[in-house]
Amino acid sequence: MSVFPRIAVVGAGPAGLLLACRLHRAGRPFTLFEADAAADARAQGGMLDLHAETGQAALRSAGLFEDFQRWARYEDQGTRLFDAEGRLLLEDDGQAGDRPEIDRGHLRDLLLAALPGRVHWGHALQQASLVDEEVELRFGNGDVQRFDLVVGADGAWSRLRALLTDVRPLHAGISLYELSLADIDRAHPQLSALVGHGTLIAKRGQYTLFAQRNADAHVRVYASLPQVLGEGELAPSLSRADLLQHFADWHPDLRRLIAEAGDAVRPWPIYRLPPEHRWVHRPTVTLIGDAAHLMPPAGEGANLALRDAADLADALCSHDWHAAVRAHEQTMMARAEVAAASAQRLLTANSLAYLLEVLGGDTADVGDVACAVPSR
Numbered sequence: 001m002s003v004f005p006r007i008a009v010v011g012a013g014p015a016g017l018l019l020a021c022r023l024h025r026a027g028r029p030f031t032l033f034e035a036d037a038a039a040d041a042r043a044q045g046g047m048l049d050l051h052a053e054t055g056q057a058a059l060r061s062a063g064l065f066e067d068f069q070r071w072a073r074y075e076d077q078g079t080r081l082f083d084a085e086g087r088l089l090l091e092d093d094g095q096a097g098d099r100p101e102i103d104r105g106h107l108r109d110l111l112l113a114a115l116p117g118r119v120h121w122g123h124a125l126q127q128a129s130l131v132d133e134e135v136e137l138r139f140g141n142g143d144v145q146r147f148d149l150v151v152g153a154d155g156a157w158s159r160l161r162a163l164l165t166d167v168r169p170l171h172a173g174i175s176l177y178e179l180s181l182a183d184i185d186r187a188h189p190q191l192s193a194l195v196g197h198g199t200l201i202a203k204r205g206q207y208t209l210f211a212q213r214n215a216d217a218h219v220r221v222y223a224s225l226p227q228v229l230g231e232g233e234l235a236p237s238l239s240r241a242d243l244l245q246h247f248a249d250w251h252p253d254l255r256r257l258i259a260e261a262g263d264a265v266r267p268w269p270i271y272r273l274p275p276e277h278r279w280v281h282r283p284t285v286t287l288i289g290d291a292a293h294l295m296p297p298a299g300e301g302a303n304l305a306l307r308d309a310a311d312l313a314d315a316l317c318s319h320d321w322h323a324a325v326r327a328h329e330q331t332m333m334a335r336a337e338v339a340a341a342s343a344q345r346l347l348t349a350n351s352l353a354y355l356l357e358v359l360g361g362d363t364a365d366v367g368d369v370a371c372a373v374p375s376r
């Protein structure tokens with residue numbers, strides 16, 4: 001067996017944490033660095049549905065599936081698709097589904113609980129350079145350390161990616177604006193019935209509204225708009241009133257998802273890497289998750305990040321880890337290319353019919369009942 005490398009994992013998102021859990025469980029040495037000052041330094045955002053072959057399989061491989069099931073919401077897998085006129089085009093109650101939802105914060109908590117004291121918080125990587133056969137990491141807090149192998153799990157704006165490729169994220173042509181409806185069942189019962197148990201999607205052209213039911217009757221609403229942004233450019237700030245202008249002639253019940261939300265509006269400019277991009281393998285640096293294959297959100301990014309991490313752990317724990325990591329990179333990037341191409345099509349598609357087809361609906365089933373869907 002090759003000598004086991006001194007490994008650094010940079011980034012404690014889903015990818016970095018799952019990899020660390022696997023290495024910890026296998027008794028392999030590693031150091032995990034995270035830019036956030038502490039576990040509770042920032043809110044973790046919305047919910048994720050974990051898929052059997054990727055996210056769920058990765059958690060199983062780390063012995064965390066039972067912990068996941070304690071938080072998983074099998075009852076919130078439903079999907080409703082509307083057009084802008086409020087006609088219900090598709091309704092799937094999700095009862096037959098195997099993509100349970102989990103809030104990001106709960107996922108992070110269960111991964112962190114398996115890694116007591118192992119995260120080096122407050123370590124924002126500033127610079128990574130190749131020195132002899134090692135990688136030198138310089139952090140914002142002044143710490144400098146060297147490793148044999150560094151895993152970049154540092155997300156969309158990875159600082160480690162530049163050691164492997166010149167490719168940079170490009171704006172995907174849309175930005176999402178996130179709003180919140182707190183305590184929806186009591187405070188907004190009609191909207192609660194409209195959203196149902198899962199995700200509501202309403203679409204016209206390149207404009208889309210998503211409403212996702214999170215834990216504790218908290219619904220996150222995302223208004224998706226076409227935009228043109230340059231590299232790294234922030235999306236312009238928009239108020240609820242601005243957003244309502246963009247959806248001015250939509251059905252009143254759909255507009256209420258914006259009108260009745262809280263005042264805070266968080267922009268998410270959506271960036272992506274070219275789906276076909278690859279890098280020339282180096283034995284000292286590798287990437288997983290968004291650092292490797294950033295794509296528009298379409299329900300796959302966190303799932304792939306978890307699966308990448310599980311597969312990389314298998315490779316690192318194998319007899320010839322050098323060769324196994326190289327093979328893993330090829331498999332990972334081929335898998336991500338397919339998902340990235342379909343995510344880009346899905347999110348920027350101009351056509352409601354395309355979305356209906358992807359969700360498994362039948363255009364002949366287009367309903368004629370406008371909004372105010374009764375509660376089940």
Ligand SMILES: Cc1cc2nc3c(=O)[nH]c(=O)nc-3n(C[C@H](O)[C@H](O)[C@H](O)COP(=O)(O)OP(=O)(O)OC[C@H]3O[C@@H](n4cnc5c(N)ncnc54)[C@H](O)[C@@H]3O)c2cc1C
Nearest residue numbers: 011013014015035125154155289290297299300301302303
């Ligand atoms: C609005 C939105 C909705 C989404 N919805 C879904 C969904 O429903 N389902 C799904 O599967 N995916 C979804 N995604 C995608 C998903 O969030 C990502 O694919 C996933 O979080 C990637 O995990 P990761 O661990 O690779 O990166 P990240 O989650 O980005 O984690 C990276 C970590 O690295 C840390 N870090 C960054 N830079 C440094 C540095 N220089 N030094 C040290 N640490 C650093 C960060 O603080 C962070 O903790 C969505 C994305 C967005 C934007």
